[in-house]
Amino acid sequence: MAEPVRRTPALRRLAARLGGAVFVLWAVATLTFFAVRLIPGDPAEAILGGPGSQASAEALASVRAEYGLDQPILVQYLAQLGRLAGGDLGRSYALKLDVGPLVLSQLGGTLVLAGLALALAWLIALALATWSTRGGRIAARVGSGLEIVAASLPHFWLATALIVLFSIWLGVLPPISTPGPAGLVLPVLTLALPLAGFLGQIIREPLLTALESPFVLSALARGESARGVRWNHAIRHAAIPAISLSGWAFGSLISGAVVVETVFARPGLGRTLLNAVTVRDVPVVIGVVMVVAVAYILMTLLTDAATRIADPRTRAR
């Protein structure tokens, strides 16, 4: 465990990470570029206001020339990559705005939504797992049953059910996402509940294993209380797999945001993406996807670092 042994691989690991991130961004850009071409319709028409705009043949031709849409697809692809490499996300077809500032203005709302949902999901999962592994056999059944039900709830159904319950029947929360904390409650709950069920299932098994292990017996024999054993020893073992999956969970939260932001009429990346796909606004679609990819990569780096803190054994490797 000498220090110099650790340091060289750290640099190499960082370089490998950066290379991997660049590769992921390139792959995302490429896949998105070709995928949006599968949306039916003519991009030139989309630029001129959609299929209903009755644009003239000359207008279409000039737009194609202006945007380079008359070039071979490979040339368009390389031009697109070149712009992206320079940090230029292009200009929206429909909104006639620069994509970069547009996407960034929507990013904050979605990050707040996803971040709060992730935090709440962790809280619920930890509470449920610790309660149900302490309370005997019936609590264990109830706990794992709740987790399975929660994990299998679809976002759109849950959102509707929460609106019916809290806005229509009880009348305590707004059905659409108004600015301010009250407007955040239902969207965050919608995203957090299924994820909590999923995380709870991942936490329960290692928690039970840890509670049965010899080091817990050693701790009890030292005079540690049941609660102390749980929080000083077992929970850390149980959290490690869930921490490493949180990066992936964050990605799934952003895709969940597409549904939730639409149902609750909340501004954000998800709704921007949905609108852009509907009107075939290719630069916005690519812009949103690239920003989400960057966020996802950063989140993965973060969870990896968290895993290394929680589990020192991974540092030596």
Next chain:
Amino acid sequence: MSAHPVTPAAGPAGPPALRVRNLSVGFGRSGADPVVSGISFEVAAGECLAIVGESGSGKSVTARTLLGLAGADARVQADEMSIAGASVLALSEASWRRRRGRDVGLVLQDALSSLDPLRPVGREIADSLRLHTTLAPAERSSRVLELLDSVGLPDGELRSRQRSGELSGGQRQRALIASAIALDPPLLIADEPTTALDVTVQAQILELLERIKRRGTALILISHDLAVVSRIADRVAVMSNGRIVETGPTHEVLGRPRHAETRAMVAAVPAGKPRGTLLAAPRAAGPAAPATAAAAAAAAAASAATSAATATPRPARAAAPDIGPAIVLEATGLTKGFRMPGGTRLLAVDDVSFRLERGTTLGIVGESGSGKTTTARLVLALSAPDHGEVRVLGRPWSSVSEQDRRPLRTSVGAIYQDALGSFDPRLSVRDILRHAVALDGPRRPDTGRPALFGAHNGEAQARVAELLDRVRLSPALLDRRPLELSGGQRQRVGIARALASRPQILVCDEPVSALDVGVQAQVLDLLDELQRELALSLLFISHDLGVVQHVSDRVAVMNEGRIVEQADAPSFFASPTHPYTRRLLSAVPRLP
């Protein structure tokens, strides 16, 4: 029969550190048989009582009950259970918690899993102080350093920041002991504290426990191995089926065992028993048979001739059939290195040469990290040597391609320490053996596919039955899965599987290291018998010099990748030349 009160030989004034009268522990429904029934014993300050028994005899449940940790569903009954004169029967969880660590400490086996692998050992040790004292964190840290020093771990600053996985087996066992004695409890319970340790490390840990005992701590030492406890125990209590069947001063119990269970345990200790002696005597054995002159002479070479009195010597082996070359396995200059993190190279096996003669056993002994398992992998051609060569039955083995090795593969069988891990847990014993019979058996000349395949192939079924009979397993076990077998039964299935291809060479890598001494004795007897019947040649790899001494015709000692000494067994044990060998030999647990 149920209660043999055990009283200290010389009772000091005041109450004993621990007194237990008529203790019973049961689980589940009240009608179920108790796991511990009506045991009584006492331990005085500065005294060591060993509780010895096979797994399932109730000794670990007894240990946990003494800490109030038998479990929520346990029914504990006793006429008396008191620590230092104060009754601990029917204590509330809160008052138990105040006593654990302060009045009674616990040391478990294998500190890799008995210390939290995610926390520095210093914090684990400081936990006892945090829970029971008002010391400030800085004072706790300096006390941790003192404790580490007192258990023989210098460099406390560094050690206390390391985690159990970063320490060697002996170091972490010392750290575990430090955490148990942090508050200097008057009673210390050690449950198999040296199992899974190398013999030299085991000797050091026993020495440390003895030092703690001499400081005035009452010590309860729990083990399946009589030879281990005999080093430091003042008195021994033998447990069987939840009862104490025999107790007394150590030298009396070991010297004149009265109960059949005790006699079997004494006989099972392999160290110092001549080659070919039955270790697992039938349980209902009558008066011990006198040792023959030859056996006694062989035993005299080793230091523990007395224990041979209870063992039954057997006739010399039949001469090996005259087929093929006399040297069945030959390793010449084997070298194998691995790249370590950081770029340095570790020579795991360094210029190792040996020959295995037909029908004999070559024992390779070494401590963990000595390169013996890497040697086994090279011999089995599971990895290729960097230099050197292995020849099997006089033919090239390590130097040819796997395809060319195939025809010879059936001549080499292997059994491993972790039999359970070497089976597919979903397969029944029948399927495990049937696959082995089919895949290692004869092939159809036209298609090259196994000739003995299919569930209804009569010949395959007959072979499976024959294999089971060879390893003395009942056919009733055929439909069990590995998890439903005992450790000894699993290892027998492992041996049966290795025999499926009718090998001439059997490579045994720590085949009995995970077994209780009693079961180990049975498996060693079985291997000896099979070698006799099938003229097998055994490469027997073990960390346990006592076992190697019992099974080997020739012995090689490995240390840091090299063979430091190699000789025929009698002269080897009579006059070891290398200092490392002598150190290893003196650490072997033997009966006094």
